[in-house]
Amino acid sequence: MNIHADFSQKAVVNTHEAPWLPSPMAGVHRKPLDRIGDEVAIATTIVSYAPNSSFPKHAHPAGEEILVLEGTFSDESGDYSAGMYLRNPPNSSHTPYSKEGCTIFVKLRQFHPDDSATIRIDTKNTAWYPGLVPGLSVMPLHEFDGVGTALVRWAPNTIFNPHVHPGGEEILVLEGVFHDEHGSYPSGTWIRSPRYSTHKPFTKSEGALIYVKTGHLNHKLDR
Structure with a gap:
């Protein structure tokens, strides 16, 4: 799947107007902004977790960046409310879920391979x-x-x-x-x-x- 895959071109998306697309997991929907690949992809995405929805444990060989937009996003490392900025470095893994539901901005497979820091920043208190x-x-x-x-x-x-x-x-x-x-x-x-x-x-x-x-x-x- 290729969406805004030519990085030499400008891309503009009103994410409020873009449709939600189902993910492989019930209760998790996505709005792809750019994407190169299928389920394993270089991707920038808005992701919605319905209350009590989850994704199975998976690895991020090339890293994951998250900004929590609404609600509370969770994994085994903690609970992250709106405004939290997360970086999970290359070769990290987790089991994400949300009890109350959440919306997150996610970038996948866009890390330098030597960018190994795990980062958690509460932007509401920084x-x-x-x-x-x-x-x-x-x-x-x-x-x-x-x-x-x-x-x-x-x-x-x-x-x-x-x-x-x-x-x-x-x-x-x-x-x-x-x-x-x-x-x-x-x-x-x-x-x-x-x-x-x-x-x-x-x-x-x-x-x-x-x-x-x-x-x-x-x-x-x-x-």
Whole structure:
């Protein structure tokens, strides 16, 4: 299965409008954003666990990244409520489930093979740092081999400088509305911009909170 599989092209998905597709397990549904492969795939996905649903134990040979969007996601290592950021490194394994139900943003098989850290960050209780322009606040989540992941909070009416992303950029709008000269992206929008893409982002009266990953499109993915 190939979905937005050409990483040299920009992709934009309103995840609130995308249909839920069944997974192999009852009660677990998915909205694929990009995907190369079938059940074992390079993938970026919104995943929904109904209350008391689960997935059998499985390994992640090339790693897994999770941002909990709603509810509580669990596995044998703990319970993770909305706002938790998780990284399970290459060759890790777990048995995920949710008692109350949850929605998560998941990236699979997109790790550097030497990126071996297990990470758990509660973004609801982690410090913000000033960004490069007034009105911008940044919460770094992870950095490895030129790939950076962060949450970025935009105050209303913030304007950033025009800039280029040599290694590409990926955004999930979590709150508010994010804008650039190419369009307006409300909460729930996923944007993947290719290597050497450029833009001049800004916000209007709503402000925005976004998940951002940069540099990862420079790396060969584990196909």
